[in-house]
Amino acid sequence: DADVTQTPRNRITKTGKRIMLECSQTKGHDRMYWYRQDPGLGLRLIYYSFDVKDINKGEISDGYSVSRQAQAKFSLSLESAIPNQTALYFCATSDGGRGTDTQYFGPGTRLTVL
């Protein structure tokens, strides 16, 4: 089984709808991240969490919220989806130890907002 899983893998929704993307990990890592990937813009950090009680905004948090339900689960919500939130969304984890922050990514969720 994959260490980092994301559900759903694909989602099409309409403007104004609330959407939740879920991420689970079996790596035992404390740190979890949500990114979006757009052509020409690369990976941009939305939110990150260094442990269950720690939530931090990333570069582009407006229009998004997150919940860290447990060490292994980190969900991303779009409260009222808009078309420019159409993108590929990735969850990642890291253990943050020993001076580096090597991150391990899930397979991604392709979100389309009509």
Added chain:
Amino acid sequence: QKEVEQDPGPLSVPEGAIVSLNCTYSNSAFQYFMWYRQYSRKGPELLMYTYSSGNKEDGRFTAQVDKSSKYISLFIRDSQPSDSATYLCAMSAGANNLFFGTGTRLTVIP
């Protein structure tokens, strides 16, 4: 100015060619440097990791870091069609967030 700059390509080479992928950066505090490989419709996966300046080799892949020039490179020798992917550089100053390049799309033609 972005923290990390990467030529987006696309780059197309014949099988067996040597490939050079590069990134530049502006933050002199960066000391951990990584290359991720991303196949189409997949998440990025860690390919190479280096600390500070110098070279690191792993099979057909060599990562180079020149901190004085704020320049990192990934070389792929004897490139194979299976190397066709997008390559992203990433770097950090420590146990902090990673900063990614935009990725270079590579195609190796049989």
